[in-house]
Amino acid sequence: MGVPPSGKRFQAIANSMPKQCSLGDPSGEPCPGMTYMSRKPVITSKPMRTHHASRTAVKVGRMIVWLSRQPRLGPLVPQNILSSMERILLQVGELKPWMLRVYESPWYSRLITAIERRTIPGQALEIGLRKRFMDDETRAALARGSRQVLVVGAGLDMLCWRLAPEHPEITFVEVDHPATQALKREALDATGPRPSNLHLLGVDLARTTLEEALSGLPVWRAELPSVVIAEALLMYLEEKSVSAFLQAVHRCTGPGSLLLFTCIQNDEQGRLRLGKATRWMVEEGLRLAGEPFLWHIPERELRPFLARHGFRMDVTPERVDLHRRYVEPAGMPEVPVARYEFPVVADRE
Numbered sequence: 243m244g245v246p247p248s249g250k251r252f253q254a255i256a257n258s259m260p261k262q263c264s265l266g267d268p269s270g271e272p273c274p275g276m277t278y279m280s281r282k283p284v285i286t287s288k289p290m291r292t293h294h295a296s297r298t299a300v301k302v303g304r305m306i307v308w309l310s311r312q313p314r315l316g317p318l319v320p321q322n323i324l325s326s327m328e329r330i331l332l333q334v335g336e337l338k339p340w341m342l343r344v345y346e347s348p349w350y351s352r353l354i355t356a357i358e359r360r361t362i363p364g365q366a367l368e369i370g371l372r373k374r375f376m377d378d379e380t381r382a383a384l385a386r387g388s389r390q391v392l393v394v395g396a397g398l399d400m401l402c403w404r405l406a407p408e409h410p411e412i413t414f415v416e417v418d419h420p421a422t423q424a425l426k427r428e429a430l431d432a433t434g435p436r437p438s439n440l441h442l443l444g445v446d447l448a449r450t451t452l453e454e455a456l457s458g459l460p461v462w463r464a465e466l467p468s469v470v471i472a473e474a475l476l477m478y479l480e481e482k483s484v485s486a487f488l489q490a491v492h493r494c495t496g497p498g499s500l501l502l503f504t505c506i507q508n509d510e511q512g513r514l515r516l517g518k519a520t521r522w523m524v525e526e527g528l529r530l531a532g533e534p535f536l537w538h539i540p541e542r543e544l545r546p547f548l549a550r551h552g553f554r555m556d557v558t559p560e561r562v563d564l565h566r567r568y569v570e571p572a573g574m575p576e577v578p579v580a581r582y583e584f585p586v587v588a589d590r591e
């Protein structure tokens with residue numbers, strides 16, 4: 243943390259960088275789409291550090307707040323999604339008024355846009371749109387009759403907090419790593435009484451299965467149609483934990499349930515589908531944050547993988563392609579949406 247460098251200095255450094263290269267932001271966090279550098283592979287056997295709250299969860303939140311300050315892109319994401327994220331970040335102390343002033347400044351927007359262009363074009367928008375996607379899909383599932391919503395690896399996401407008061411008859415559950423959840427729990431409790439239908443479970447999914455965790459929560463009923471969300475989570479788990487997660491979701495939800503998650507794209511060699519330098523930086527940033535990616539799968543293998551676990555994946559572009567679903571109808575076909583992390587919808591069979 244510290245005084246942000248001047249706009250000109252930042253812009254000059256950004257311009258001097260090669261393509262697929264990036265800088266840290268003035269908050270001390272990697273900027274949208276940027277991290278540091280490494281020679282170590284992204285797939286390691288070490289899961290998330292256990293002693294501090296997730297830095298990637300904070301990064302997601304800051305990118306949403308930055309997006310909310312962009313006059314053209316911000317309106318693509320509903321205001322309540324943006325403002326609830328800003329509120330929790332301020333509450334946990336991960337967003338400061340001076341940072342908001344930086345996010346609002348034109349030079350910073352130009353800088354981030356320039357960096358995104360060189361690294362992961364449309365990354366902040368992708369994060370904002372997938373929040374909209376999760377919100378839309380959850381609301382639609384509730385309208386179709388789902389009775390429970392489970393958000394796993396919730397981070398600072400506020401979907402349950404937004405929907406619980408609107409749907410007092412629905413059970414909402416958030417599961418997250420205890421270190422991350424402790425931070426959020428404290429912040430939520432400081433804002434007032436939590437809705438009585440919102441339950442928080444602190445669980446390290448590398449050590450405890452989701453099924454074991456839910457078995458300790460009497461309000462959760464395995465036979466009911468439910469929505470289960472794992473946004474930006476599964477890539478941080480080892481494959482055996484991903485399998486255990488899918489088995490648990492299948493056993494802990496009723497027919498007609500919906501599974502929503504995001505997945506990392508890789509190339510034919512099994513590497514992140516990013517330019518060489520960007521991949522290097524993403525990997526190193528995650529390693530430094532203590533949150534390396536542990537699982538990814540070729541996109542073509544995802545459908546059979548889910549089928550083996552009892553889920554039917556829907557690949558309808560109008561539903562799962564964020565650009566087609568949200569950006570083209572808004573009349574902005576030229577605006578990019580990153581694809582290296584993409585949303586997945588699957589019905590429990």
Ligand SMILES: C[S@@+](CC[C@H](N)C(=O)[O-])C[C@H]1O[C@@H](n2cnc3c(N)ncnc32)[C@H](O)[C@@H]1O
Binds near residue numbers: 289290398446475478
């Ligand atoms: C990138 S953040 C995503 C947060 C949120 N889903 C979102 O998209 O805004 C990753 C989340 O996964 C959680 N996570 C990572 N490893 C975990 C584990 N072993 N058990 C439980 N949660 C874990 C972190 O605590 C963090 O909240």
